[in-house]
Amino acid sequence: MSLIICFFVLQLLTWSRVLLAHESRNNCSRSIMSIGAVLDLSSQMGKHQKIAMQIALQEFNRLSCSKLDLKIKNSHRNSANAVASALDLAQRKKVLAIIGTITHNEATLASEFNDTIKDIPILSLISPIARSKQLSPLLPQFIQVGHDINLHMQCIAAIVGEFRWRKVTVIYELNNLFSSDPGMLLDLTYALRHVGSEIDNHLPLPSLSSLSDPKSTIESELNRLKNKSNRVFLIVQSSLELANILFEKAKQMGFMEKGCVWIIPDGIAGHLDSVNPSVIINMQGVIGFKTHFMETSDALRRFKFKFRRRFALEFPEEENINPSFFALQSYEATLAVAQAAKESEWKFTLEQLFRTNLSRNRKLQQSPTFNIINVIGKSYRELALWSPALGFSKNLVTQQLTEVMKTNTASTGVLSSVYWPGGLQFVPKGWTHGTEERTLQIGVPAKSVFHQFVKVNNTSITGFSIDIFKAAVSNLPYYLKYTFVPFNGSYDEMVKQVYNKTLDAAVGDTSIMAYRYHLVDFSQPYVESGLDMVVREQSTKSKETWIFFDAFTKEMWLMLVALHIFVGFVVWLIERQVNAELKGLGSMLWFLVTVIFYAHREQIKSPLARTVLAPWLFAIYIASGTFIASLTSRMTISQLEPSVLDIQTLQERNSPVGCDGNSFIVNYLTDVLEFKPENIRKINSLRDYPEAFQNKDIEAAFFVSPHAKVFLAKYSCHGLIKAGNTFRLGGFGFVFPKGSILATDISEALLKVIENGKAEQLETDMLSIEGNASCSPLESKTKDGSPTGFQPFLVLFCICFTVAILALLYNTI
Template identity: 45%
Template structure:
């Protein structure tokens, strides 16, 4: 079909050149004399009691008139039936135009389910194609591959409209909506609308909190009373975002009239209407809009309103509409429904002309699906039995006596304010968000974006539970003030919550309620809706997260182990002496004495004149004697090589020990060490040591279920002040605390305790709200704000600095870490071995020189005990050496004793 014919069929033939008009006029005159050739009849079934049905009727009649006038002697007949908004009446009307009027094509607002039922019941022959102007509620191909059911959709997928609604909801961060829709009186159910919306909202983390279906206005004996009754139920809901998914204009007008009377169009409410209503706003009286529809947001399918074809069609449409419906004379502008009816009829007429009267339905369907032209409503081309072109919605805001555009939205690009041409259609230029949306006037003349929910019709403040039995009252402290006769609730967690509430864009009335059960019970109270929320040092763990919503954590935490420490040895008066263990000091003293004695013996045995003094008779004298000998040996020459070896070994050992002693003392003096008494949990598990945790805390389950402590070894501690006493008595060897609690404990008891082992990432602190509560997201956003500004860090520093550090009760129970003999064992072994060898050598030489074998044997027989014999023998020999009377017999001296 050539361009002039298409343009003339679109109703703009008066704008064509005069020569073309004259030629067309001659054709019209010729055909009027010789009669048009009828190429088929079209059956149309619409609800003529509704505004949409009236517009569709006018649109279809105009399309047939234009085609018959410009089709060069081809003619189509038109048979219109009124469905009266009822599926049964629609089926009867379809049967009548097919059987009695011999309609070859049916155009109407029939759904796929209704058309299928008509074909299956043989009410309509399967070769009769049905062109549906109803919204398509499926994204599957509408036309089967075998084309046994020739169903063609002339409207867009309803899923796209639901996505647009979800985009608006997600843009303003509303987390719950209430869906309202009117039954269409069709054979099919309308619950698919809610399903499609729920799927779209799920993508932006929102949900349909409640949905309500209404019967058509004409089916209720008193529709206003019924709608008012249902709206009262919805008014009591906390959610204040309403979206009208499907509605006739008549139902929408009654709905908003009653909503206004009930105060549901006041400040704080949000109303979003679908294309069903928004596209008909031009036909609503301005007085009604001004009174009952202020602040509503609507989705309006866009089309070119500036083209010559549309302007010509609009003028003719208004004249015809006014003549047929004079009572609506002032509100006769065409909507998208009139344009689609016109385009649908034109496509069918052109297809009938192409098949030239052939009865074969396959050829007729193929001809319809092959249409490709720019219609009044947009590009007319098909894919899988539905319109190929995705719609572009104009988001409008009702204000004053009419509405104004806010933004454009399309599934490809999202929101935008700047329209561009895309494949012949007006579309948007980007995926902008808030910056691309104009100022919106909300119900109640509110400019601030509504939060989308309220506390309910009663306006009662939120009941927020706080833990009254927490072990660390620095986070939540519940006290009763007798002077004021009221309960005071303070603490770090309360301060954080109040700071977050102050950053909300709205006032949040609330009251804090003490809860004297466990933390798990507190969360359960929120889940059971006995409390609206819970605030405190509440850990976010899996069991609690399943039944409640948590805010963004306000303190990152984990589970840490706190144990006693080994005290700082630099604060001990005898720190130097405590560097070595007592055994070490004794061994050093014994080694020095023995070394001095051995050197004296060896030198005396070698007749060194410098070593001829008497041997001491007691321990004190022996110690002084050894020191003197060692000092003298370093100054004087030593004749015995064995003595030199013993002395060199002793000096080497002394240097090594002295160096270690100096290093240890220096380290303690300069860098005092705080060492934990227990390093890790393996020692606790291996020794069955008892451990402690907060009473009514999730950490107890963590210790038994995850770390595998025996339940009888887990002690429940009721207060922060009970931990030191438990450590002192040995009731617990370690305490497992949440990281913020551990900070407070170590700040209060800064001496004698420290963290040890690894930190387990578990249980950040957050606030609790009921599942799906939009307040959780708002408070989370406020927590992020005060976190970025450093407010929470400042609060935490003030809390920790306010604690008075006190020493722990068990601080001095353990002694300092001392150096024992083990590191020097090898040196002592070598030195001791040399001393024994040197001693044996010296004694042997002395005995050989001064004692006969007979005297030694006689002395040993007198005293049979080996130890006493040795001591007596040594004493006699040394005495004799000291008095220089070496030749006196041993027996004689013994007899004198």
């Protein structure tokens, strides 16, 4: 009985609620208003956006007295259709607002035909090139809800920088967005330059809607890349449908094999959850990024359920049904417009929209975080997160980015487990040997005085500088196609040719100077440099009274005298006990003098004294022979010194000096060292220098240090020597245009050549060839006139000292 009573009570409550709801609806004024939508319904993104907007209005109408209707216009990927759709929605449909993939330029053009559009709030779901802080003066009711596309370009550049690819190929679809926002490539260029990379090739693809045979057109466009060397492909802007065809053809043409790299943007990666398996098969190894959003909330689960059900009913041909971020974005934007319209009693402006909804829902405009993904198998895996403020992070669950590392420095290692195209397990080089690459025109000095550095023949160009450059190029992370172009002007003129972009670079023995840095960039110096002075040698045969002292060093003389006195003293102590001729101190002193010349007449009677004296007499014999030889050398062979010791002497004498007429040294001598221009002789051949010294046309010659080494290795036996101090300079480097990334790459490669010893070995080989071919045997006599030290006699002196000590101890005991 109680159960029956409870049942009737519940029934009564249910009917009462229904009646109350019906009464409240009767009291509502069910006015019908419209919201317009301009979408590309032929694309996957447009289908997602349509379903999401319909769900948003369905939820709003269920809880509201008034009804909002959605008027959808299909743009068919055509800008003219988008403008016509906006005009139709504003004029005929009388919509409250327009939401969709309409660009600012399209909305502006529509407003030129009808001023009423200026008063209708327009929410663009397209990512703008730069988010404006203020409303456009032409369209005060226009707002772009999408994320700043510059953040997408930064994310692409961060991935490129993570793997240190220096050159990339950019692929983009010439659709409405790209045509209206050409600054996208400029943003990408700046972002790539920040990580040390640059755009090598461009591949613009026509809009898919404009192609009658898309597959053949894309195949012919990809054929343009066949003979290019770069294999790092960045898709910066494309519809999902065009990307599907692109990857299908890329796989057929071998662009998805080992060594290739593909990076896809949010517009493609964000829809991978909804594409057919055949599309995923063609994209194996691709990396990309998609907007990160939380998928664990109850509201999102309800939205996904409704989306899948409605999408399956309207598009039954689609296999995978998962809402993308773009669907969620359209859903939230539509709800925001509907709520603002309700609160403003259906007469709202963009300011009202900001005040009522967008100001509370920051998800529509906050800076995004991207998931870095890698396509593998039947789906993809998430590798890391990236945000513009924090860079890469390994945390893939929440947005609390830990272990943050900047991407504009060294590789962070966060993206270390990427599956690459072709199943490659290590980072691809990103280049191959191409046949149609532009050949860099690299100038080399044809009039170089020092052919050891650059030698231009009819058939070849060789030399130390050329070998260093080739070794550096072999260490580049990409293929560099170049040719050497002989340049017949001066070094400064060659540098100006690089500055004017007539030459792409210059290789040779070019000095890095401050005044040249205003025009061009230099590589890392591959050899140190300075300014050296070379003069003639002059004889310094000494007639001094005390020249014999120069035969030994001061230490040797002190050692000889001290040990001689000590040994003589020990002999005297032993002998005076048994020898009457050596009892007095005077006789001992006389004995010390005569024993040097083996002229002592005193007979040594004690066997112990003879034991002490014998090794010392041998030491005296060796030292005397060395002394005679050294003194004879000094008396008979001329000792050499520079004829001029410093630059001040040259200036005081007003002496003529010589240098390479094509180098910077001429200006350096006049501007820095203050030589008179009339005293400077320009010499343009290496063999002319010895003749100029012999004819006394010059008293000194100035070379940069590497040139001085080569010159002295070849002509030092001709009586020439380096003198004075070395003025430090910047070294030899290769010349590149300002801002050239190749200069940075070559510098890094040069460091590797220097660190592995290759540069030093090449320099040693160059100097050894010149040195071996220069001097005859008669000219190769030694010029070392340094006095003899005690080191050669150290063992002999130790023996004599030890014997004398032992004998003294034995005699004392």
